[in-house]
Amino acid sequence: MSSPKRRIETDVMKLLMSDYEVTLVDDNMQEFFVNFVGPKDSPYEGGLWRIHVELPDQYPYKSPSIGFQNKIFHPNIDEASGSVCLDVINQTWSPMFDMFNIFEEFIPQLLNYPNAADPLNGDASSLYLRDKKRYLEKVKAYVREFANPSDVRSHNFRRGGGFRMRGRDGKDGKDGDGGEEKEDGDRDGDDGEYDDDDDDDEEELSSLDGSINDDDDDDDEVAGTMDL
Incomplete structure (x- = not known):
C-alpha cells in the first residue's frame, strides 16, 4: 500500500x-x-451541519475538499454551494494535520474567526x-432555519428554498444514503412543527435582509468575491 493510501486509511479510521x-x-x-456540531460559546452553537x-x-x-451541505452564513463559505474557501484551507493546511484536526481545530477556528478580507x-x-451585531443575529437566524439537529440527522434539512443533498454519484438530488431529494411539504413525522417555525424564521431573515439592503449601495467597495 502506498504512503498516501496508508495515510488516508489511518486518518479516516481515526475519525470513524x-x-x-x-x-x-x-x-x-x-x-x-461528517455531522459537525457548532462550536460552544459561538453564534453557531446549537446548530448541526452535514459536511462533505x-x-x-x-x-x-x-x-482535503470541504463543503457544508446545509446552509450557513459565513464570509469564507459560499452560501450557494457550501464550499469552504480553498485559500483559507491551503494557508492553514500542513501534511502534519489529519482529519481529526480539521473538525477539532480548523473548522471551529474558521467559524469563530472569519477572514472578511x-x-x-x-x-x-x-x-x-x-x-x-447584525451579522451575529443573521448567523443565529440561519442556524435556527437551516441547522436544526433533528432535521440534519434525518437528512431532512433545508438549503435555500428547498432540500438539497449531494448524492453518492456526486450530483445534487439524493442524500448520502441514497434517499430521494425532498421538496418543501414532503416531510414526514413531526416535521409539521418545524414547518410552523419556518414562517417565523423566514420573516426574521427577511427583516434582517431588508434592513441590510438599505446600505448595500454604500458597501459595494467592501463586499466582493474571490477567484479560487
Whole structure:
C-alpha cells in the first residue's frame, strides 16, 4: 500500500473511531460525510451541519475538499454551494494535520474567526465589517432555519428554498444514503412543527435582509468575491 493510501486509511479510521458521526460514501474512504456540531460559546452553537469531505489522491500533501451541505452564513463559505474557501484551507493546511484536526481545530477556528478580507460570501463579509451585531443575529437566524439537529440527522434539512443533498454519484438530488431529494411539504413525522417555525424564521431573515439592503449601495467597495 502506498504512503498516501496508508495515510488516508489511518486518518479516516481515526475519525470513524471518534465521537463524530461519519458516513462513508459507498465504503470509499476518500469521500464521506461528517455531522459537525457548532462550536460552544459561538453564534453557531446549537446548530448541526452535514459536511462533505473528499480526500485527493495526494493527501496529506494536498488539502482535503470541504463543503457544508446545509446552509450557513459565513464570509469564507459560499452560501450557494457550501464550499469552504480553498485559500483559507491551503494557508492553514500542513501534511502534519489529519482529519481529526480539521473538525477539532480548523473548522471551529474558521467559524469563530472569519477572514472578511478574503470572502466567498460578499454579503456576509460586508455585514461582518459594517455591523457585527447584525451579522451575529443573521448567523443565529440561519442556524435556527437551516441547522436544526433533528432535521440534519434525518437528512431532512433545508438549503435555500428547498432540500438539497449531494448524492453518492456526486450530483445534487439524493442524500448520502441514497434517499430521494425532498421538496418543501414532503416531510414526514413531526416535521409539521418545524414547518410552523419556518414562517417565523423566514420573516426574521427577511427583516434582517431588508434592513441590510438599505446600505448595500454604500458597501459595494467592501463586499466582493474571490477567484479560487
